[in-house]
Amino acid sequence: TRQEPNYLVPWQTSEVTVCTGSGAVLPDGFILTAAHVVANQTYVQLQKVDDPEKQIANVIAVCHECDLALLKPKDPKFISDVEPLVIGNLPKLRDTVFVYGFPIGGQELSITEGVVSRIEVTCYTHSKRELLAATVDAAINPGNSGGPVLSTKNELIGIAFQALENAENVGYVVTPNIINHFLNGYKKFGNDYKGFPDLGIYKQELSNPDLRKFLKMKDQHTGVFVTKVLYNNSSYGLLHKDDILLRIAGYNVANNGTIKFVDNLRTSFMAAVHQFQVGEIIEALVLRDGEEKKLQIKLIPVVELVPLHQYDIRPKYFLYCGLCFQPLSLDFLTNWYGKDYYKYAPDELVNEMNKGRAPSKKRREVIVLAMVLVHDINVGYDDLVGQILKNVNDQRVMDIEHLVSIINSVPADDTVRMRTTSNSFFTLPSPHSAEAIEAQQKITERYRVKQ
Numbered sequence: 001t002r003q004e005p006n007y008l009v010p011w012q013t014s015e016v017t018v019c020t021g022s023g024a025v026l027p028d029g030f031i032l033t034a035a036h037v038v039a040n041q042t043y044v045q046l047q048k049v050d051d052p053e054k055q056i057a058n059v060i061a062v063c064h065e066c067d068l069a070l071l072k073p074k075d076p077k078f079i080s081d082v083e084p085l086v087i088g089n090l091p092k093l094r095d096t097v098f099v100y101g102f103p104i105g106g107q108e109l110s111i112t113e114g115v116v117s118r119i120e121v122t123c124y125t126h127s128k129r130e131l132l133a134a135t136v137d138a139a140i141n142p143g144n145s146g147g148p149v150l151s152t153k154n155e156l157i158g159i160a161f162q163a164l165e166n167a168e169n170v171g172y173v174v175t176p177n178i179i180n181h182f183l184n185g186y187k188k189f190g191n192d193y194k195g196f197p198d199l200g201i202y203k204q205e206l207s208n209p210d211l212r213k214f215l216k217m218k219d220q221h222t223g224v225f226v227t228k229v230l231y232n233n234s235s236y237g238l239l240h241k242d243d244i245l246l247r248i249a250g251y252n253v254a255n256n257g258t259i260k261f262v263d264n265l266r267t268s269f270m271a272a273v274h275q276f277q278v279g280e281i282i283e284a285l286v287l288r289d290g291e292e293k294k295l296q297i298k299l300i301p302v303v304e305l306v307p308l309h310q311y312d313i314r315p316k317y318f319l320y321c322g323l324c325f326q327p328l329s330l331d332f333l334t335n336w337y338g339k340d341y342y343k344y345a346p347d348e349l350v351n352e353m354n355k356g357r358a359p360s361k362k363r364r365e366v367i368v369l370a371m372v373l374v375h376d377i378n379v380g381y382d383d384l385v386g387q388i389l390k391n392v393n394d395q396r397v398m399d400i401e402h403l404v405s406i407i408n409s410v411p412a413d414d415t416v417r418m419r420t421t422s423n424s425f426f427t428l429p430s431p432h433s434a435e436a437i438e439a440q441q442k443i444t445e446r447y448r449v450k451q
Contacts, residue, residue, distance in 0.1 A: 001016050001017065001018055001019075001041070001042050001043045002016070002017055002018075002019055002038075002039065002040045002041050002042055003015070003016055003017075003040055003042055004017070004040050005040065005313070005314055005315050005331070006315070006335070007315050007326070007331055007332050007335035007336065007370075008335055008336065010314070010315040010316075010317040010324070010326060010370075011317070011319075011449050011450045012450070013314075016042065019037060020037075020102065020143055021033055021034055021036075021037030021038075021101075021102075021143065021144075021145045021146040021147075022037075022100065022101035022102050022143065022144060022145065022146045022147030022148075022160070023037075023046075023071065023146050023147070023148075024085050024100075024146075024147070024148035024156055024159065025079050025082045025083075025084045025085060026084055026085065026087075026183075027084040027085075027086065028084075029072060029076055029079065030060065030070045030071065030072055031046065031057070031070070031071040031072065031073070031079070032068065032069075032070060032071075032146070032148075032159060032179070032183075033068075033069050033071060033145075033146030033159070034067050034068065034069065034126075034145040034146035034159060034160075034161045034174075035062050035063060035064045035066075035067045035068055035069045035126060035311070036064075036067055036126040036145060036161070037069065037145050037146045038059050038062065038069050038071070039062075039064065039126075039311040039312065040311055040312055041059060041312075043056075044056070044057040044058070044059060044071065045057060046071070046073055046078065046079075048078075048079070048082065049108075049109050055073045055074060055075055055078040056073070056074040057071045057072065057073050057074065058071065058072050058074060059071055060072050060186075061182075061186045061191070061193065062311075062312065063182045063185075063193065063195050063196075064126060064127050064195075064309070064310075064311050064312075065124070065127045065129045065131070065195040065196050066124065066127075066129070066131055066174060066178050066181070066182055066195070066196065067124050067126040067127065067159075067161045067162075067174060068159065068174060068178075068179065068182045069146075070183075070186065085148055085150070085154075085155070085156040086155055086156065087155065087156045087157075087176050087179060087180065088151050088153065088155030088156060088157045088176060089155075089157070089176060090119070090157070090175055090176055090177060090262050090263070090265075091116045091119070091134060091151065091157045091158070091175075092116065092263060093116055093117070093118070093119065094115050094116065094117075095115060095116045095151065095152075095157075096113065096114075096115055096151075096152050097113070097114055097115065097116060097136055097138060097149050097150065097151060097157065097158070097173075098111055098112070098113055098138070098149070098150045098151075099111070099112045099113075099114065099136065099138040099139070099140060099144060099147060099148075099149050099160050099171070099173075100147050100148050100149075100150065101140075101143060101144035101145075101146070101147025101148075101160060102143050102144070102147070103139075103140075103141035103142060103143040103144045104141060104142050104143045105141070110144070112138040112139045112140075113138055114136045114137040114138025114139075114169065114171075115136065115137060116134050116135070116136055117135050117136065117137055118134070118135035119132065119133075119134045119135070119175065119265055119267070120132070120133070120135075120267045120268070121133075121267050121268035121270055121271055122135075122172065124161070124162070125162050126161070126162070126309065127308065127309055128308040128309060128330070129196065129302075129308075130268070130270065131178055131196065131274055132175050132177060132178055132267065132271050132274065133161075133172045133173060133174060133175060133178075134157075134158055134172070134173040134175050135170060135171070135172060135173075136149070136158075136171050136172075136173055137169045137170065137171075138169065138171060139169050139171065140160045140162070140163045140171030140172070141163065144160045144171075145160060145161055145162070146159060146160065146161070147159070147160045148160075149173045156176070156179075157173075157175075157176055158173030158174055158175055158176065158179075159173065159174040159179065160172075160173055161173065161174050177262075177274075177275065178274070181196065181274065181275070181277070184277070185277050185278075188277065189277075194278040194279075194300075194301045195278070195301055196274050196278075196301070197234060197273060197274070197276060197277070197278050197280075197299030197300060197301060197302075198233065198234060198270075198273070198299075198300075198301065198302035199233070199234050199235045199239070199248075199270070199273055199297070200229065200230040200232075200233020200234050200235050200236060200302060200303065201226050201227075201228065201229050201230065201233075201235050201239055201245075202226070202227045202228040202230075203224040203225060203226055203227060203245065203257060204224065204225040204227050205224060205225075205255060205256050205257055206222075206223060206224060206225055206244070206255045207255050207256060211225075212255070215244060215287070216287070216289070216290030217244065217287060221244070221246060221287060222246070222252065222253060222254050222255045223244045223245050223246040223247075223253045223254075223255065223286075223287065224244070224245050224253055224255070224257045224269075225242070225243075225244055226239055226240070226241060226242065226243040226244070226245060226286075227241065228241060228358065229241060230303065230358045230359070231303075231358060231359050231360050231361065232303045232359055233300065233302065233303050234297055234298065234299050234300050235297060238284075238295050238296075238297055239284070239286065239295065239297075240288060242288075243286040243287065243288050244286060244287040244288075245269075245284060245285075245286055246285045246286060246287055246292070247283075247284065247285035248269050248272050248273065248282065248283075248284050248285075249272040249273065249275070249276070249282040249283065249284075250272070250283070251269060251272045253269045254266075257269055259271065259272055273299070276299055277299075278299055278300055278301055279298070279299065279300075280298075280299055281296050281297065281298050281299070282296075282297050282299060283295070283296060283297075284297055303359055304358075304359065305352075305358055305359040305360075305363065305364070305365065305366060306328050306329060306330070306352055306353055306366055307327075307329045307330065307331075308329070308330045309330055309331060310329060310331055315331075315332075316400050317370070317400075318400055318403060318404050319373070319440075319443075319444075319449060320407060320428070320431060320440075321375070321377050321378055321428045321429070321431075321436055321439050321440060321443070322372055322373040322374065322375045322377065322378045322439070322443045323369060323372055323373075323378060323381065323428070324369075324370045324371045324372070324373065325367050325368065325369055325370065325389060325400065325403060326367070326368055326370040326400075327365040327366065327367060327368070327399070327400050328349060328352055328353070328365070328366035328367070328368050328388070330353065332368070332370070333345055333349060333350075333353060336370070342354075345386070346386040346387070348387070348388055348421060348422065349368065349386065349388070352366050352388070362396050362398060363396070363398055364398050364399040364402075365398070365399035365400060366388055367388065367389040367397050367399070367400055367403055368386065368387070368388055368389070369384055369385055369386065369387050369388075369389060369420070370385070371385055372384075372385055373443050373446075373447045373449075375439055375442065375443050375446075376439070377428065377429070377435065377436070377439040378428070381426055384420065384424050384426065387420040387421070387422050387424055388420055388421040388422075389403070389418060389419075389420055389421075390419050390420055390421045391418070391419045392406045392407060392416065392417070392418050392419075393406060393410065393416065393417050394417075407431055408431060408432075410430040410431070410432070411430060411432065412430050412432035412433045412434075413430070413433070414430050415427050415428070415429060415430065416428045416429070416430060416431075
């Protein structure tokens, strides 16, 4: 069972729902499955093929970025009679594969056969991160998620995790190198495993020969043009805007941003970065003002201004005199405005989501006035819902913790003055004033807010 967070009423959770998936037993007694099968879980049970009994399981580790999770049965004997799977190598194109699982439409084990049709860096729907994945033409349906994908040698060469909507028999598989990154990272770091690092840059392809000449690239040079380096990310302070990234982690970068990866597989240069754990150092070769420079980059997780999908955490919010402020995120937008949020959400929120989600020294979150719980103290302010808070008492708001700190620092005899990015202006009494304390109490009682 699971309970999704409720961004519409952040002090509550949504109703309890049931989700089913599949999994693969590994040699060390763990069960590998898809992270979205156990995301926001409240209770997990296991059931084996041909066994009506169920066993309680604990979630040991989760990496939502690569949509993988490790489970362990409460009683290790539960899987003692199950032969564990050995992880194989990255499959080759046209290799035959078998997808095992329990998809909708029946109770028994389903096995579908197909071939590997594509291997490339692609978007993982669960996290919106782009990582290496294999495409197979075996059917992957709801319930298959987390199920093992085996080679003709019965080796585990992937975990089924998503299918392409409005297409027949186009399924996606987490590849062995991504699985091993997750398992090795957990073994090394335990609960401090941080997932997959990112360079934190935006780039432009360099297919135009005149542009390459203008940028002082020689005939032997290939690479991509760095258009932006994100604040507080791996490359910040090392790579510069207008650099040309020629080589990364020993792989030459082509003008279209690809590298020759395993077995001459050509895919995005980020596949090379994703081989490494957070905290490790990789070498980059760049062309800067016509001169080659070697850089040592210490890898960290991606840092974003507007987070994408988040799981297993409660939404952050701050309720003050009936005004509820929340950080902007993709989950916030989809909860408030639906899957097609870009059609219905205020333009400035969509723009913040789309313009790069890059943090800065003065801005770590985008704070939105999400709702107004109407009371005499805030009458007339409900028209401001959906606007982005910019300043409070002439201080730029960096994140929600900073917002709380600013407001709580206002003396009881002073006024809280707020201005949005749309230049709307509104005031409220200090939270330490008798008027605000009384209003806050009545609002939380009237609207049944659990603080």
